[in-house]
Amino acid sequence: MKVLGAGFLLLLLAQSPGPPGSRPVVVGSKPFGESYLLAEMFAQVLEAGGFTVERRLGLGATEIAFQALRTGAVDVYPEYTGTGLLAILGEQPVMDARSVFAHVSREFRRRYDARWLPPLGFENTYAIAVRTDVAVSQGLRTLSDLARDGSDFVAGFTPDFIGRPDGLPGLIDAYGFRPAEVRSLLPAIKYQALAAGEVDVIDGYSTDGLIARYDLRVLEDDRGFFPPYEAAALVNGAFADANPDAIIALTGLSGRLSEDRMREFNRRVEVDRESVALVARDALRSVGLVERDIAEVSRPGAPRPGLARYLWDRRGTIASLAVRHVFLVGVSLLAAIALAVPLGLLLERKRQSAESVIRGAGLLQTVPSIALLAFMIPLLGIGVWPALVALFSYSIYPILRNTFTGVREADPSAVAAGTALGMTPRQVLLYVRLPLAAPVVMAGIRTAAVINVGTATLAAFIGAGGLGDPIVAGLALSNTPMILSGALPAALLALIVDGTLAAVERRLTPGR
Amino acid sequence: MTVPSTVLATSEVSKHYDSLVALDRVSVEVAKGECHALIGESGSGKTTLLRCFNRLTSPDNGTVTFEGADVTGLDPVALRRRIGYVPQDGGLLPHWQVGRNVELVPWLEGHDDRTDRANRALELVGLDPTTFGRRWPRELSGGQRQRVAVARALAAGPDVILMDEPFGALDAITRADLQESFDTMRRDLRLTCMLVTHDLHEALALADRVTVLREGRVEQSASSNELRRAPATEYVRALLHRARIVHP
Secondary structure (H helix, E strand, O other): OHHHHHHHHHHHHHHOOOOOOOOOEEEEOOOOHHHHHHHHHHHHHHHHOOOOEEEEOOOOOHHHHHHHHHOOOOOEEEEEHHHHHHHHOOOOOOOOHHHHHHHHHHHHHHHHOEEEOOOOOOEOOEEEEEEHHHHHHHOOOEHHHHHHHOOOOEEEEOHHHHHOOOOHHHHHHHHOOOOOEEEEOOHHHHHHHHHOOOOOEEEEEOOOOHHHHOOEEEOEOOOOOOOOOEEEEEEEHHHHHHOHHHHHHHHOOOOOOOHHHHHHHHHHHHOOOOOHHHHHHHHHHHOOOOOOOOOOOOOOOOOOOOHHHHHHHOHHHHHHHHHHHHHHHHHHHHHHHHHHHHHHHHHHHOHHHHHHHHHHHHHHHHOOHHHHHHHHHHHHOOOHHHHHHHHHHHHHHHHHHHHHHHHHOOOHHHHHHHHHOOOOHHHHHHHHHHHHHHHHHHHHHHHHHHHHHHHHHHHHHHOOOOOHHHHHHHHHOOOHHHHHHHHHHHHHHHHHHHHHHHHHHHHHOOOO | OOOOOEEEEEEEEEEEEOOEEEEEEEEEEEEOOOEEEEEOOOOOOHHHHHHHHOOOOOOOEEEEEEOOEEHHHOOHHHHHHHEEEEOOOOOOOOOOOHHHHHHHHHHHOOOOOHHHHHHHHHHHOOOOHHHHOOOOHHHOOHHHHHHHHHHHHHOOOOOEEEEEOOOOOOOHHHHHHHHHHHHHHHHHHOOEEEEEEOOHHHHHHHOOEEEEEEOOEEEEEEEHHHHHHOOOOHHHHHHHHHOOOOOO
């Protein structure tokens, strides 16, 4: 009940609206390069139109980003009509781009009160790609060829693709393609895996900047299986109604971006590692949407700095991300301690119900973090609150289990002596069992803390910030130094937390 | 000689654990200032009987009295604070230094002079408070640990002390040493004491009266001399014989 009550309180806090007009426009993106770039373009167009913008980039995947939009946690993010049709509406593929757009426009407005702005002007469909040398030696040109000759292939597909009806399941139905093995690969590493020969076929995006970098052949969709995936701004309906000027600003981008241009911009981000902000600005300039005299973000073509230099240059950002990370871990951990330690003590007195309660907490632990985060969006939106609740949920079990076990198995002869000499049961618990259990309780807290430092990096998927931000963005943009600028401090933080708590644990060991 | 008043007594006390009979209509009496030994094999019920006096165990039938009052009418926590207790392994709280361990009962009772009481109790058992007060239990030898346990039982100044095989886990030399100093001390303090032991030598050396228990029943309850002189049952006779205690 306590947990429910706290959840309800959080819900109220998370949804209390600010004064009208003062709220920044929240722009979201999914965690891959083109989505970052388009979102950044939306943001800059809005800023040029006088809006304040809050960027919530790299949100989980379709499910999380769309939930965030529906609930108003995000006002606009770039989406693809085909994804809307198949993955969100769950309908059958339709081949005509105009029909798809008309259909999703109508259905999204009706079902979710969400608006599709007119498409941006390019399609980004799945591009099933193989290495050119393999394509040549096996004579692969189309997906039908792949289905015929690729039964001994190892496929490396993104998790999104493996699960979606317009992904692997549909591909199997339409072409009868059955690879020997399917490996789940993150978008960021699939091209490298293919080039290195770890896998034989991947799902790329037709506008990916990386297709050109590696020597790859995109197989023709000769049966027209993949529906049109036109990129467009997807907008929350309430936001659209209240902010016509923002819609006008965003619509300025409609029909302005060609596939060739997008591929070029994506290449600059994913291959040349130029900053997303800079490339977005150039893209907007090239279509005449922003003035030319915006301050330089960084000079294009500047020599890439070494990793140490890169980290040093970003030390301020990293420090503030680390502070946010520590905040997420610390607050959720303290809340979990406040709940789990007293609960553990209580369960020692009510042993019959102990196992079931602890198992319940353990069950919470088995929910995959991304799923837990996605569950919480309808309740808590995106950002810090759902991240805190998720981390809190994961911390309860190790602390509860260790507290209960620690006090239950505290030195029986000391417990017996305390009782025999006239301690009340409460005194035995507080002065004998609890101090004797302290190192065990502390070990549980330590486990929870270290797990939390790691799990908190996933909070970036729901816009909570922290050291996960550069990891998610770096993965999406194939930018290794960026990934390391989050991963190295996170690892260091885990070591520091572990070492500090280990020292506390030693100090708490009775009769040192 | 005055008639000794009874401090601890049981009357027809029985206790079952499922089908196991731990105590079967046991009646014993301990007079003021007397040391009474309960002796028997493992499972004879001697520890169960001891635990009835400070209500760590509740008998199924029969009555247990402390200074004439039925213990079921007394608050168990208050009762335990009036009765000293020494377990076999000392039962020292490992996270407390010796001084604090000995202060336990005066502290529970809210006495301001608990440190003085603890120091006096430590001196009584032959340990220097300045040397031992700040030691951790794990820094003590087995014998020292039992001395601290006795000091802790005595710190609040109880008239009665219950001891559950207090010297059983010690080596022979240390045990003899502790037995001797305990014997002197309890006579000086005129302590009433109930001592559980499986060592007939110890029982006969330390106790004024001995009760022999076997499978929850009293085989014989008699003064030490009487037991030695006139074993009431074959079992007691065999016990004396095995312990190589010859008739006087």
